[in-house]
Amino acid sequence: xxxxxxxxxxxxxxxxxxxxxxxxxxxxxxxxxxxxxxxxxxxxxxxxxxxxxxxxxxxxxxxxxxxxxxxxxxxxxxxxxxxxxxxxxxxxxxxxxxxxxxxxxxxxxxxxxxxxxxxxxxxxxxxxxxxxxxxxxxxxxxxxxxxxxxxxxxxxxxxxxxxxxxxxxxxxxxxxxxxxxxxxxxxxxxxxxxxxxxxxxxxxxxxxxxxxxxxxxxxxxxxxxxxxxxxxxxxxxxxxxxxxxxxxxxxxx
Amino acid sequence: xxxxxxxxxxxxxxxxxxxxxxxxxxxxxxxxxxxxxxxxxxxxxxxxxxxxxxxxxxxxxxxxxxxxxxxxxxxxxxxxxxxxxxxxxxxxxxxxxxxxxxxxxxxxxxxxxxxxxxxxxxxxxxxxxxxxxxxxxxxxxxxxxxxxxxxxxxxxxxxxxxxxxxxxxxxxxxxxxxxxxxxxxxxxxxxxxxxxxxxxxxxxxxxxxxxxxxxxxxxxxxxxxxxxxxxxxxxxxxxxxxxxxxxxxxxxxxxxxxxxxxxxxxxxxxxxxxxxxxxxxxxxxxxxxxxxxxxxxxxxxxxxxxxxxxxxxxxxxxxxxxxxxxxxxxxxxxxxxxxxxxxxxxxxxxxxxxxxxxxxxxxxxxxxx
Numbered sequence: 001x002x003x004x005x006x007x008x009x010x011x012x013x014x015x016x017x018x019x020x021x022x023x024x025x026x027x028x029x030x031x032x033x034x035x036x037x038x039x040x041x042x043x044x045x046x047x048x049x050x051x052x053x054x055x056x057x058x059x060x061x062x063x064x065x066x067x068x069x070x071x072x073x074x075x076x077x078x079x080x081x082x083x084x085x086x087x088x089x090x091x092x093x094x095x096x097x098x099x100x101x102x103x104x105x106x107x108x109x110x111x112x113x114x115x116x117x118x119x120x121x122x123x124x125x126x127x128x129x130x131x132x133x134x135x136x137x138x139x140x141x142x143x144x145x146x147x148x149x150x151x152x153x154x155x156x157x158x159x160x161x162x163x164x165x166x167x168x169x170x171x172x173x174x175x176x177x178x179x180x181x182x183x184x185x186x187x188x189x190x191x192x193x194x195x196x197x198x199x200x201x202x203x204x205x206x207x208x209x210x211x212x213x214x215x216x217x218x219x220x221x222x223x224x225x226x227x228x229x230x231x232x233x234x235x236x237x238x239x240x241x242x243x244x245x246x247x248x249x250x251x252x253x
Numbered sequence: 254x255x256x257x258x259x260x261x262x263x264x265x266x267x268x269x270x271x272x273x274x275x276x277x278x279x280x281x282x283x284x285x286x287x288x289x290x291x292x293x294x295x296x297x298x299x300x301x302x303x304x305x306x307x308x309x310x311x312x313x314x315x316x317x318x319x320x321x322x323x324x325x326x327x328x329x330x331x332x333x334x335x336x337x338x339x340x341x342x343x344x345x346x347x348x349x350x351x352x353x354x355x356x357x358x359x360x361x362x363x364x365x366x367x368x369x370x371x372x373x374x375x376x377x378x379x380x381x382x383x384x385x386x387x388x389x390x391x392x393x394x395x396x397x398x399x400x401x402x403x404x405x406x407x408x409x410x411x412x413x414x415x416x417x418x419x420x421x422x423x424x425x426x427x428x429x430x431x432x433x434x435x436x437x438x439x440x441x442x443x444x445x446x447x448x449x450x451x452x453x454x455x456x457x458x459x460x461x462x463x464x465x466x467x468x469x470x471x472x473x474x475x476x477x478x479x480x481x482x483x484x485x486x487x488x489x490x491x492x493x494x495x496x497x498x499x500x501x502x503x504x505x506x507x508x509x510x511x512x513x514x515x516x517x518x519x520x521x522x523x524x525x526x527x528x529x530x531x532x533x534x535x536x537x538x539x540x541x542x543x544x545x546x547x548x549x550x551x552x553x554x555x556x557x558x559x560x561x562x563x564x565x566x567x568x569x570x571x572x573x574x575x576x577x578x579x580x581x582x583x584x585x586x587x588x589x590x591x592x593x594x595x596x597x598x599x600x601x602x603x604x605x606x607x608x609x610x611x612x613x614x615x616x617x618x619x620x621x622x
Contacts (some may be wrong), residue, residue: 055426057464058509062494063381067509067516075509109381109494111427 031087037126038086046122050115051081060106060116072099074106074116081119089123097123098138131224143229146222151236153201153209203244210237259284260600263349263362265337265539268296269582270574271368272320273589274596278366279327281597286330286360288337288351290535294321296370297533298582304400306582307438307445308475313401316582336535340365340542345569345603363600364569365543366592367553368585369535371575374424374432374528382423382526383496389504390496390524393419393443400449407522409502414522416458417450418506419443420493425529426464434550436529437579440467443527444476444486451484459486460519462493462508489517496524530579543570552578563592569603571596 060074127135267289339350376384447459480486499505503520548554556564573592574585
């Protein structure tokens with residue numbers, strides 16, 4: 001106790017500003033949020049399975065493509081996951097966890113058998129669930145993709161390859177793609193020969209997916225990040241539901 | 254004394270442990286048969302032409318040849334180029350069938366000492382280190398032969414290397430390849446190899462990539478400190494995770510320097526993989542023939558790892574050396590002697606009990622008490 005007494009006390013003002021911004025929006029004090037996220041991560045059934053221990057050999061970081069370009073290290077992320085300090089966890093969730101490209105090379109390398117990419121994705125999930133500012137920032141450019149996936153059941157459509165949407169892509173990405181319609185015709189599966197959608201998903205499948213999003217809490221999770229997007233999704237889905245009901249009546253299904 | 258004939262004891266394996274057991278049994282007056290599948294005695298250290306033996310940096314010949322000569326000059330029955338092909342163990346008698354080029358032969362023994370040793374782990378299984386792809390990535394057992402032959406040259410072009418790196422724990426302490434344990438000697442042997450290189454060629458740069466340096470006991474100052482202080486061997490705390498081709502045929506080792514927390518890329522002329530130990534095929538086969546229990550790492554389970562290390566789960570079978578797990582040569586020699594006296598006393602005691610009509614059905618735990 002006597003040693004601890006002499007240590008400088010950490011004040012709330014010393015927290016990185018982003019944590020405070022993310023926390024105040026939810027009316028929570030930073031350490032409360034940190035504690036909440038920390039206990040959520042430790043309570044997650046995947047934690048025990050993914051985080052085993054660490055010999056600090058650095059092979060994960062050596063193989064990590066993100067570590068070559070960013071101040072990011074899978075070894076550090078695993079140490080964060082193993083740390084008993086909730087503030088350390090919340091701090092890493094402000095920026096670092098989003099540098100991971102989820103290629104799972106670290107898992108392939110890890111001689112201890114940790115699921116490092118897995119625990120990073122758990123951290124990301126917690127960042128989304130808790131509406132962290134960093135998660136909003138990261139998901140902002142992906143909102144159109146999310147809208148497409150969640151309403152049409154398909155992902156990126158060819159005409160989305162626009163410099164405006166993907167500024168960090170290869171500057172020649174657009175010219176390389178050339179005549180999209182011609183290129184699409186070369187794909188040997190049924191892609192409808194259009195460029196504004198990937199392939200057609202039946203309305204029933206799309207509605208079933210929507211039900212899954214709703215019941216599994218994905219929509220609620222998204223609502224904390226982008227309420228407008230969720231509203232759009234819900235509108236489109238309810239239109240489709242009506243349309244589907246009409247169709248059922250019309251054809252007597 | 255009740256026993257009239259000498260105890261008949263079979264020693265399987267002619268490495269350091271088997272040699273030491275044979276010598277002690279013979280000196281105690283036992284009737285010893287030493288069976289070795291190779292045509293020479295000395296076991297893996299001799300077969301693979303190890304160079305100097307830590308910590309005194311004595312040539313392997315100086316360490317093992319006196320033992321081999323003692324066995325050769327004694328009346329120990331030596332069966333070289335011979336394997337044990339069948340064993341029937343019951344009623345205190347072990348009926349053994351030997352197979353060699355000369356055909357089959359049978360003999361009866363009172364006890365068996367298993368000293369069948371280990372084998373080096375095959376680094377092909379860790380594909381990211383490029384063993385078998387890059388000729389200059391070599392196994393440390395082959396590097397040992399290179400040093401022993403005084404023929405230090407890059408396998409790719411035969412030239413003298415300017416920078417050599419060692420990567421410790423290849424096939425040890427690795428859950429991915431199912432080898433959870435430490436090989437106990439890899440750190441010491443690798444540092445010893447670097448010292449050997451540095452003593453002969455001070456101009457060669459030597460780097461050792463490690464997770465932990467485990468130079469137990471006196472090896473700490475005799476090897477680890479000495480290598481740093483006197484010979485300028487460099488240590489990087491981090492593992493090589495990828496190897497790629499660099500300029501002029503060099504190999505670029507990529508690693509994270511976990512102390513400086515930054516990526517490290519060093520071009521090497523040669524990279525040496527310090528491979529772990531696993532139970533030899535002979536150990537696995539003999540344990541099966543003798544009905545021994547194996548422990549979770551794939552080695553023979555001693556009856557009690559702490560207090561009865563040379564007893565096995567079968568009362569008239571004893572074990573010595575690396576058949577029960579990774580060990581250094583001096584430890585294997587010590588265990589050979591320990592197994593010898595335990596086996597010898599077991600036979601004497603059991604014969605005494607037989608003569609006085611007492612129960613033979615006591616396990617080795619009781620004999621040891």
